[in-house]
Amino acid sequence: MSSFEKIYFLPTHPAAYAGANRLKRSMGKRYTGNTISSWLEQHDAYNLHTPVIRKFPRRCYNIRNIDDVWEADLIDWRSLKTYNDGYMYLLVIIDALSKYAWVEPLKDKSAKTVSKAFERVFQRSRGRLPVLLQTDKGKEFISRETLTLFKKKNIQHRVVRNPDIKAAIAERFIRTLKERIWRYFTHHRTRRFLDVLPKIVQAYNNTVHSSIKMTPVSVNLNNAALARKNLENRYKLPPSSYNRRKKLKYKIGDLVRISRAKNAFAKGYEGGWTIEIFKIKHISEARQPAVYYVEDLAGEPIDGFFYEQELTRVRKNLDTAVFEVEKILDTKGRGRNKKYLVHWRGYPDKFDSWEPAISIERQK
Numbered sequence: 001m002s003s004f005e006k007i008y009f010l011p012t013h014p015a016a017y018a019g020a021n022r023l024k025r026s027m028g029k030r031y032t033g034n035t036i037s038s039w040l041e042q043h044d045a046y047n048l049h050t051p052v053i054r055k056f057p058r059r060c061y062n063i064r065n066i067d068d069v070w071e072a073d074l075i076d077w078r079s080l081k082t083y084n085d086g087y088m089y090l091l092v093i094i095d096a097l098s099k100y101a102w103v104e105p106l107k108d109k110s111a112k113t114v115s116k117a118f119e120r121v122f123q124r125s126r127g128r129l130p131v132l133l134q135t136d137k138g139k140e141f142i143s144r145e146t147l148t149l150f151k152k153k154n155i156q157h158r159v160v161r162n163p164d165i166k167a168a169i170a171e172r173f174i175r176t177l178k179e180r181i182w183r184y185f186t187h188h189r190t191r192r193f194l195d196v197l198p199k200i201v202q203a204y205n206n207t208v209h210s211s212i213k214m215t216p217v218s219v220n221l222n223n224a225a226l227a228r229k230n231l232e233n234r235y236k237l238p239p240s241s242y243n244r245r246k247k248l249k250y251k252i253g254d255l256v257r258i259s260r261a262k263n264a265f266a267k268g269y270e271g272g273w274t275i276e277i278f279k280i281k282h283i284s285e286a287r288q289p290a291v292y293y294v295e296d297l298a299g300e301p302i303d304g305f306f307y308e309q310e311l312t313r314v315r316k317n318l319d320t321a322v323f324e325v326e327k328i329l330d331t332k333g334r335g336r337n338k339k340y341l342v343h344w345r346g347y348p349d350k351f352d353s354w355e356p357a358i359s360i361e362r363q364k
Helices: 002-006 018-026 031-038 078-083 110-123 144-152 166-187 198-204 222-233 357-361
Strands: 069-076 090-094 101-106 132-135 156-159 257-258 278-284 291-296 312-315 325-332 340-346 354-357
Touching: 002 031, 069 166, 069 291, 090 110, 090 166, 101 110, 101 166, 101 198, 110 144, 166 198, 198 354, 257 291, 257 357, 325 357, 340 357, 354 357
Parallel strands: 069 132, 132 156
Antiparallel strands: 069 090, 090 101, 257 278, 257 312, 278 291, 325 340, 340 354
16 A cells, blocks of 8 residues: 555545645655546545636637627527417527527427527528527537538537536527517517517517627628627737746546536536546647547547546556446356446446456455
8 A cells, every 4th residue: 555545545644535736745755746646536435526717708708790600599498388389488589799689489399399499590591591600508509400501601619518608699699589588478478479579579688788889780791890890899808828828737638527517506626637538539729718628548539628627647557547436237148158247337238348257256
């Protein structure tokens, strides 16, 4: 047992199961901070419960014109379906520069229904199509039908995996839309939005937006630069270290875990990282901050990119590492030839594998 293990895994020690700084203080000057961090990164007990950083600098939209970026999201109003002929959802789409919005009521959020709704918006947008369309990772947005439509229209699709940011511009419009509709509900003592929805959206699009100082409907290719200038003046930030090139924390080939998408009330101590381990495949430093592209242990690329703060390093020898068995699915053979079909905890079904029974029983 190493000197680290004698301290870290002894429950009565003050540094037991603590963070890197406390362990370093307990070890004195015998070991560097990097040595201690490297040792901790080998152990799931530490690695899975590293605090998740939620607020950090991210890449900004490079918006120069209308329709450079659209955002889309869904409003869930299943509680109002009995008042609205069975319509339960609203598909909300907004242009990031002009703030022009489209809203489509839906009876369900199946892939077919959502892709048809996108198609209706594209048909009535008077030739406007986005260069890039950003959504969260909802199944309705990453379905084969929807992605096929985007490809047909030559639209780049970006999936935001962090639940803390999602489609921020769309969510701000959703708040405005809900406020107006609920005020209408209260005034008319109703819960029916279906008839008034187009009028409220039209009114919004004809209202001067505080950030661009123009109405969304009035922004076009000729005056988009003015809208962009007004937007920049509204959110102008002082120069900072944000634009400076930062030393990379990870390198290609590093093993990492990914920050889990957790709801706002999840407890931090329950573990904020995937059990599944991934490998860094590519690093993009073309813009700051740098972003990382990863693949799973089968070599399959994971969609989207990740910031440094959304990854945590794992130091394991995959040839000798012991993975936790969640369930034995099947058995074959007898005696020395006996094997178990194993489902590994935290890994998708594609990693299920036949393993010698004796090696699995040794883990118990």
